Every structure is written in structure tokens, then in C-alpha cells.
Amino acid sequence: MVLKVMSSNQAIAEAVKLAKPKVIPVYPITPQTTISEYLAKYVADGDINAEYIRVESEHSAISACLGASGTGVRVFTATSSQGLALMHEIIFAAAGLRAPIVMADANRALSAPLSIWNDQQDSISERDSGWMQIYAENGQEALDSVLMSYKVSENKEVLLPTMVCVDGFILTHTVDPVDVPDEEEVDKFLPDYNPEHAYLDPKRPMSIGTFTDPDYYMEARHDMEVAMEKAKAVISDVSQEFADTFGRKYDFIEKYRSEDADTILIAMGSICSTIKDVVDELREQGEKVGLVRVRVFRPFPVEEIYDAIKGASNVGVIDKNFSFSIGGVLHNNIKSMMDVNAAGFIVGLGGRDIKPSHIKEIVEKTNNPSDKPQWIGLNKEEQ
Amino acid sequence: MELPEKEFLAPGHRACAGCGATIGVRLALKMLGENTVAVSATGCLEVITTPYPETAWEIPWMHVAFENAAAVASGVESALKAQGKTDTNVVVFGGDGGTADIGLQALSGAMERGHNLIYICYDNEAYMNTGIQRSGATPYGASTTTSPHGKESFGEDKPKKNMPMIMAAHGVPYVATASISYPEDFMKKVKKAAEVDGPAYIHLQQPCTTGWGYSPAKTIDLGRLAVETGSWILYEIEEGEFKVTYRPIQRKMVSEYLNAQKRFKHLSDLEKEKIQSHVDAICVELKI
Numbered sequence A: 001m002v003l004k005v006m007s008s009n010q011a012i013a014e015a016v017k018l019a020k021p022k023v024i025p026v027y028p029i030t031p032q033t034t035i036s037e038y039l040a041k042y043v044a045d046g047d048i049n050a051e052y053i054r055v056e057s058e059h060s061a062i063s064a065c066l067g068a069s070g071t072g073v074r075v076f077t078a079t080s081s082q083g084l085a086l087m088h089e090i091i092f093a094a095a096g097l098r099a100p101i102v103m104a105d106a107n108r109a110l111s112a113p114l115s116i117w118n119d120q121q122d123s124i125s126e127r128d129s130g131w132m133q134i135y136a137e138n139g140q141e142a143l144d145s146v147l148m149s150y151k152v153s154e155n156k157e158v159l160l161p162t163m164v165c166v167d168g169f170i171l172t173h174t175v176d177p178v179d180v181p182d183e184e185e186v187d188k189f190l191p192d193y194n195p196e197h198a199y200l201d202p203k204r205p206m207s208i209g210t211f212t213d214p215d216y217y218m219e220a221r222h223d224m225e226v227a228m229e230k231a232k233a234v235i236s237d238v239s240q241e242f243a244d245t246f247g248r249k250y251d252f253i254e255k256y257r258s259e260d261a262d263t264i265l266i267a268m269g270s271i272c273s274t275i276k277d278v279v280d281e282l283r284e285q286g287e288k289v290g291l292v293r294v295r296v297f298r299p300f301p302v303e304e305i306y307d308a309i310k311g312a313s314n315v316g317v318i319d320k321n322f323s324f325s326i327g328g329v330l331h332n333n334i335k336s337m338m339d340v341n342a343a344g345f346i347v348g349l350g351g352r353d354i355k356p357s358h359i360k361e362i363v364e365k366t367n368n369p370s371d372k373p374q375w376i377g378l379n380k381e382e383q
Numbered sequence B: 001m002e003l004p005e006k007e008f009l010a011p012g013h014r015a016c017a018g019c020g021a022t023i024g025v026r027l028a029l030k031m032l033g034e035n036t037v038a039v040s041a042t043g044c045l046e047v048i049t050t051p052y053p054e055t056a057w058e059i060p061w062m063h064v065a066f067e068n069a070a071a072v073a074s075g076v077e078s079a080l081k082a083q084g085k086t087d088t089n090v091v092v093f094g095g096d097g098g099t100a101d102i103g104l105q106a107l108s109g110a111m112e113r114g115h116n117l118i119y120i121c122y123d124n125e126a127y128m129n130t131g132i133q134r135s136g137a138t139p140y141g142a143s144t145t146t147s148p149h150g151k152e153s154f155g156e157d158k159p160k161k162n163m164p165m166i167m168a169a170h171g172v173p174y175v176a177t178a179s180i181s182y183p184e185d186f187m188k189k190v191k192k193a194a195e196v197d198g199p200a201y202i203h204l205q206q207p208c209t210t211g212w213g214y215s216p217a218k219t220i221d222l223g224r225l226a227v228e229t230g231s232w233i234l235y236e237i238e239e240g241e242f243k244v245t246y247r248p249i250q251r252k253m254v255s256e257y258l259n260a261q262k263r264f265k266h267l268s269d270l271e272k273e274k275i276q277s278h279v280d281a282i283c284v285e286l287k288i
Helices: A008-020 A033-044 A056-069 A079-097 A139-153 A183-190 A219-246 A271-284 A302-309 A329-336 A356-367 B020-032 B045-049 B067-083 B095-103 B104-114 B162-168 B183-195 B209-213 B216-230 B254-259 B269-285
Strands: A001-008 A023-026 A053-055 A078-080 A102-107 A130-134 A162-167 A173-177 A253-256 A263-267 A289-294 A297-298 A316-318 A342-346 B035-038 B061-063 B090-097 B118-123 B176-180 B200-205 B235-238 B241-244
Touching: A001 A008, A001 A183, A001 A356, A001 B162, A008 A033, A008 A056, A008 A102, A008 A139, A008 A183, A023 A033, A023 A056, A023 B067, A033 A053, A033 A297, A053 A056, A053 B067, A056 A078, A056 A079, A056 B067, A078 A079, A079 A102, A079 A219, A079 B162, A102 A139, A102 B209, A130 A139, A130 A219, A139 A173, A139 A183, A139 A219, A162 A297, A162 B176, A183 A316, A219 B235, A253 A271, A253 A302, A253 B035, A263 A271, A263 A329, A263 A356, A271 A289, A271 A356, A289 A302, A297 A302, A297 B269, A302 A329, A302 B095, A302 B235, A316 A329, A316 A356, B020 B035, B020 B045, B020 B118, B020 B183, B020 B216, B035 B045, B035 B067, B035 B118, B061 B067, B067 B090, B067 B104, B090 B095, B095 B118, B095 B162, B104 B118, B104 B162, B118 B183, B162 B176, B162 B200, B162 B235, B176 B216, B183 B235, B209 B216
Parallel strands: A023 A053, A023 A078, A078 A102, A102 A162, A130 A162, A263 A289, A263 A316, A316 A342, B035 B061, B035 B090, B090 B118, B118 B200, B176 B200
Antiparallel strands: A001 A173, A130 A297, A253 A289, B176 B235, B235 B241
């Protein structure tokens, strides 16, 4: 194994190169842009044999993905924040048309006020679209998740698109060591995509994207829910196959020193690396603290999370997003789906730095919970 | 010209009696043949041809949304190219709203990028699927549900957006106007559009019985009147070369066309004269 130092954006581009999509429509947006640039260069150098479409908007990027996917080829695009919001309409259409698109989202705050910095409001706001969502902690996981996502999305039992989410700048523009898998091994793990359900082929005409009346619409949506449930077993199988081939195992959640913990924090994405450091520090001081990192957010791993936290006395859920009057979405998903008392914390909106001291404050407040979600890291004068 | 017998839009679809859009699609597909993939924007055509689980399309067909048909077609064309299927035609059918208004950005992008596709705008001069609302392609003086005539209004107060010239400004190799009432002219243009390497745009006028307000038996007659009065001009722009493809022997008065439709019934003689002189000015310039 040769480790290369690269950003998550480059790691994602490397994964795309290995996945060999036939069509790549992209539109630049910070902090996703370098994914598009790496891919443009790979295409220019002949390292990827794909049609690279320089579309005029993110709306057209996802629309072109859908058109290409309709002909039965593998596709890729990447976006962020405003771009994802512009795609919103077609995000729902892509899932409804059961197109196994894989898209990277460089998590960034939504305007206004305009911010190019990280939080997870953009992808969290698409949670009801029918896309699967993965939140990676580092570049290696981003790369591996893209490869696994194609295999899950294209599975006949699933046929739903996947969004691989990486924290803007924190991951997209920082580098860490990444093992880029061997092409031949990836070819075996992820063979060509040959759909049986959707193809625009004059030899076997098919109409895709028809108009439905109330006799059929609910069934179409229900089928998606069934597929999302079935995706859980497929994700497990694909994850195991990936581990057997490449030696890295990813579960729905990652448990970090949580087995015997009295206090467990739950979070998603790059913040978990900071939390792990704080957990280690507090453990050294004798505090039984642990972390449960939610990696797969849709389908939502209710059983896995519940099993991991049910033994803890105190649970704190950290969100980089906010639903007005309700609080963090991960926090509320957990509270609504399982019988646990969990405190909720809002952090890091619009790129606000999250320091180890903030995590310690959250641990402290988790042990003395309040009913309302608490905003951590606000400027003093605004509190 | 021989009219191919094979139909690729099956009967039994939900179009109104006298629908001009389906006539246009039938004629276009006769020329394009079975090795064709069609993409539709949301609109009348999409709704009337694909009430799930039925479809009138005998060729592969895809619809995603209202404003993105050209972008979807860009993806289709690129994917076919990536698979080496460069002999397959990709045709888009968008209404005037889906083309001149909400879909203009996606269309502009697709044209500018040079995708090898044929975009046919079926223009019935308003949002007919939602019930006759004004679009950018609604002509001066037309009464629609969002540009109604009234005490303070004579209806639509802006001239029709000049879509074919906007497309021509993109420098695409083939742009044409057409009418469903001149099938041979239209079908020749479809054939040229298919043969061109790169994007082609055809702006097809098609009368709409409900939106324009006339008897369903008169669709073809009305399309003819539009052209015979000089209200709609048939031309093509091939590699930048502009050519009128049909000249009426004796141009009829515009009022004959206007008076045949409910949407213009409210116009005063003064307004009709204004429209006539506008048409005259263009026709004189084009020697029609």
C-alpha cells in the first residue's frame, strides 16, 4: 500500500477516476470546485474516458446527470450549498426516477448571509429527497464511500442516488494520507453499470418520467421507502465486501470508546476527529466519555445508534445545522426514533471554529442537560 | 415529398381535439424515424402523452422537469456519444414557456456547448397546460388569463420574444421557423436539423384550439392564415445564411387572422392597424 497525501476533494476525484463514469456534468462552486478541476484534468489527460459537460448551472448539472443515467450509464457530479439548493427540484426527481447517481457535496452554509464556510445545512435540508447520505470524516473515507456508494446505489434492490458529504474546507482543502486502491481490484469490486430498469434505447423503447394521477403516486413514493429500508442490508454487504477486498471496514456508525461510556456524544463528519481527541483527553482524566459517529444518515441507522447509546447515562447530540423551533436535525431524528434523553447542541454554523474547549463544554452540558437545544460558540455579546 | 406512413406517436393520447402540438410531433418523428430519443419539458405534450401506466411514445422518451429539457437532452446526447451511439437522433420538444421563459438558460447552455441535438419549440403562444397564461412568446394584443383585456388593458402589451433569432445569435449551425400547417416545409427542416452536425433549433408555430379560441376543425386553417397574413414567417438560417422558405402569393390582411380568434376579439380597429403596420414593416424588409 502506497499512501499519498491529498485533500478530500482530490481523494473524491481519484475515486471517480476508478469508478469510471461515462458522463460528468459539473459546475464550479466553492469549496467543491477543485473536484471539478481534477476531473477536467483527468479527462484532458485521457485518464478518464468520459464526456465532461461544462454545464451552465448546478440545476443543469444534475439534470444532465439524470438524462445520462436514463440512457443507462454511470454518472458523477459534485456540488455545494447554493448549488445543491439550486438542484433541489431535480434532487427529488433523481430519486423518484430511481437514478443511481453518486454526487459529492462539499458541505457549506446556505445564504443569507452569504458564507462560503462549512456547516451541514445544505445536505441536511435534502434529507427527505430519497437520496442516501454519507458523512465522511476524512479523505480516505470520502474516497472509499464514493466507490461503495455506486455499488449500493446501483443494486437492483436499492436504485436510489447517494450524496457523499465532506465538510467544506475542513476536509475539501486540507490534506491527509490516502490509500488510492488498485484499479484492477476496483474493477472487480465495481463492474460496469448495466441497468435493467431504465435505458433510453431505440431497440427497446421506454418512457421515463411519466405523469401520474393519485392512483399511482403514493405507491411510487412507498416503493422508495421500501428501497431505502432494503438499502440497509445492501450497505452492510457492500461494506463487508469492501473490507474483504481493501481492508477498510465502514459501518453505519463508528463507535469510539463508547462501549463503557457514561457520557456519549453523537456527531457527523470532520468534527468527530476533534471529539476523539477530547474523548482521549477526558478518558485520561478518568471521565468515561465516548463518541458515536453517524456515518450513514440516510437510511437512518436507528437500531445501530440505539444499541450504541442505550447503556449511557448522558447523551449529547451535536448538529451543524438547525431546524427552526426544533433544533438540530440529527438530534431530533434520534429523539423521535428512540427512547433516550439526549441533549442537543448547535455548533459550527457558517464555519464557526469548533475548539476542543467547545467539546468539553458540550460534555459538561450533556451531563447537566437543559431542555432547549444549546448554541455553542456564539460570540459573547450575542448570548 | 413522400410522407412516411409509420407513426411514432400512438393514437389514444389525451390531447384536445384539434391539438396542434401532437400534429407537429407526429410529423417530426416521421422524419426522424425509430432511431431517435425524445426529451420533453413539462407541459401539455408531456401530460397528454404519458398518463402512467400508458404512453403514446413508440420511441424512447424522457421527461424530468419544466425548465431543464435541454440540460437533460445534453446528458442523453453525451451519454449516447460516450457509448458510441452517435447515429441516434436526440430531439427535444418544449413548449413556448418551457423554451422562451423558464427553460431559456438551460437551452442557451446546451446550444452554446454544441450538443448534437434537435430542439423543437412547439409554440402555442401561452402557458396552455396551466390554462392560458401569458408567456414571453405571447403576441402583442392577445388576451390571456394573466394578460386579460379590460377597461384599462387591451391584453398583452409586449411584442413576442424573438426566440429563433436568440438561437441564431448562439451561432448554431441550423435555426428555422415552421408551422404545422406547412408540413412539407416543416419536415424538410426537421430532416436538415437531423443531418446537421451540432445543435439545431426549430421554432414551430401551432395553433391551440382552447388557448386561441376557435373551432377544433380550424387548426390547420388558422396556422395557414398566420403565414398567409405574414403574422408568422417561415424561414431558415443555415450556417448563418438567412432564407425565407415560403412566400405567400398575395399576403392577406392580418385582421382576417386576428378576427378568427377569441384571444384577439377585443382589439379595436386602431390596435389591429398597429399590428398590421408592424407586420407590414417586417414583410417589406423580407420581401414577403
